[in-house]
Amino acid sequence: MSEKEWPLYEVFIRSKSGLSHRHAGSIHAADDQMALDAARDTYTRRNEGVSIWVVRSSQIVASDPAETAAFFEPAEDKIYRHPTFYDMPDGVENL
Amino acid sequence: MYTQGLDQKDKPAGARQRAEAPEQAEAFQARVDAEEKIEAKDWMPEAYRRTLIRQISQHAHSEIIGMQPEGNWLTRAPTLKRKAILLAKIQDEAGHGLYLYSAAETLGVSRDQMVAELLSGKAKYSSIFNYPALTWADIGAIGWLVDGAAIMNQIPLCRCSYGPYSRAMIRICKEESFHQRQGFDILVALCNGTDKQKAMAQDALNRWWWPSLMMFGPSDKESKHSAQSMAWKIKRFSNDELRQKFIDVTVPQAEFLGLDMPDDELEFDESTGHYRHGEIDWQEFLDVLAGNGPCNRQRMAKRRKAHDDGAWVREAAYAYAEKHAAKDAA
Numbered sequence: 001m002s003e004k005e006w007p008l009y010e011v012f013i014r015s016k017s018g019l020s021h022r023h024a025g026s027i028h029a030a031d032d033q034m035a036l037d038a039a040r041d042t043y044t045r046r047n048e049g050v051s052i053w054v055v056r057s058s059q060i061v062a063s064d065p066a067e068t069a070a071f072f073e074p075a076e077d078k079i080y081r082h083p084t085f086y087d088m089p090d091g092v093e094n095l
Numbered sequence: 096m097y098t099q100g101l102d103q104k105d106k107p108a109g110a111r112q113r114a115e116a117p118e119q120a121e122a123f124q125a126r127v128d129a130e131e132k133i134e135a136k137d138w139m140p141e142a143y144r145r146t147l148i149r150q151i152s153q154h155a156h157s158e159i160i161g162m163q164p165e166g167n168w169l170t171r172a173p174t175l176k177r178k179a180i181l182l183a184k185i186q187d188e189a190g191h192g193l194y195l196y197s198a199a200e201t202l203g204v205s206r207d208q209m210v211a212e213l214l215s216g217k218a219k220y221s222s223i224f225n226y227p228a229l230t231w232a233d234i235g236a237i238g239w240l241v242d243g244a245a246i247m248n249q250i251p252l253c254r255c256s257y258g259p260y261s262r263a264m265i266r267i268c269k270e271e272s273f274h275q276r277q278g279f280d281i282l283v284a285l286c287n288g289t290d291k292q293k294a295m296a297q298d299a300l301n302r303w304w305w306p307s308l309m310m311f312g313p314s315d316k317e318s319k320h321s322a323q324s325m326a327w328k329i330k331r332f333s334n335d336e337l338r339q340k341f342i343d344v345t346v347p348q349a350e351f352l353g354l355d356m357p358d359d360e361l362e363f364d365e366s367t368g369h370y371r372h373g374e375i376d377w378q379e380f381l382d383v384l385a386g387n388g389p390c391n392r393q394r395m396a397k398r399r400k401a402h403d404d405g406a407w408v409r410e411a412a413y414a415y416a417e418k419h420a421a422k423d424a425a
């Protein structure tokens with residue numbers, strides 16, 4: 001096939017106002033507008049969204065799964081960040 | 096279902112496979128056993144990746160080719176309402192194909208590569224779509240039986256160990272029950288109609304019943320890749336188990352319609368609580384898979400023509416995008 005493949009876009013959908021955009025899947029499109037239109041037709045045929053973001057997949061910077069343990073290690077030993085770390089004396093309320 | 100073990104030709108773990116450390120494979124299996132999802136960039140055995148690429152792309156191709164038997168009836172739907180419903184149903188199937196292609200792409204295969212393999216005939220799609228939709232009742236039978244069988248198969252796939260496939264299946268399953276209901280609704284109307292209409296429904300059931308049972312793939316005795324797919328939690332139930340479930344739920348629905356199942360040996364077995372059924376014609380199944388079903392050539396010719404006819408659109412869109420990108424950059 002001599003044709004060039006259309007770039008891949010990742011699709012993020014806000015299902016209703018008040019909620020964050022969430023990854024829905026991906027689509028191929030020649031340009032940004034076509035990506036939005038195709039994302040609407042592919043991922044919101046049943047009113048699943050009130051807002052769509054599309055971004056070229058090649059533009060996404062991701063953490064490396066092979067490095068997951070090391071990358072997230074700094075958070076591992078900081079149990080004092082959780083309220084359950086602290087024993088509150090008996091009789092103290094609303095804390 | 097749409098991936099009915101059309102995998103006989105697959106080579107064993109081959110040359111291109113990098114040496115896989117046993118610890119890696121063990122750690123992978125432990126994750127799978129713990130019901131953790133595997134994500135796109137995670138380490139996975141090469142054979143797991145290849146199995147998924149084959150299964151997901153076959154599934155995607157089936158959704159795409161599967162639009163043809165129904166598309167055939169769009170311009171002849173009996174009412175505007177039925178036409179609008181059928182159009183929406185077929186559009187969903189296109190969407191299913193797209194969700195699945197993008198799930199497969201996360202495994203490192205390109206969309207163009209998959210499409211090329213479909214068009215060249217190298218990749219398979221479900222045998223069911225090589226049967227013709229001869230009457231309007233067939234549109235009812237397809238929704239009821241073909242989508243019904245697909246649902247039976249797809250529900251456990253929602254729990255598949257591979258995250259992107261599982262998420263695509265969840266999305267698909269949400270849409271399928273409309274497909275099955277609209278089909279059943281067509282048959283209810285026909286079965287409550289004139290004798291001729293009811294006969295038409297019976298005829299459609301007669302032709303679609305056995306091919307629908309074949310959608311679950313070869314019997315467990317013949318199914319080669321099942322054990323490994325089960326261990327990897329790609330598959331959760333065997334072909335025969337799913338087929339049995341489908342028969343058990345579908346027979347009472349046929350009774351409701353007042354239609355007869357085209358199987359003289361079909362009988363409820365009190366001791367097991369399941370229906371016993373007659374022998375499936377596996378030779379027919381193999382023939383259809385080998386390319387000799389009633390419509391194989393027609394389906395492929397139509398898909399190739401659609402692809403070729405669309406070439407100028409793809410090129411024009413690309414040229415337009417490049418022109419505007421250049422303008423924006425200037």
Ligand SMILES: [Fe+2]
Pocket residue numbers: 158187188191267
């Ligand atoms: Fe589908």
Ligand SMILES: [Fe+2]
Pocket residue numbers: 188242245271274
């Ligand atoms: Fe469907």
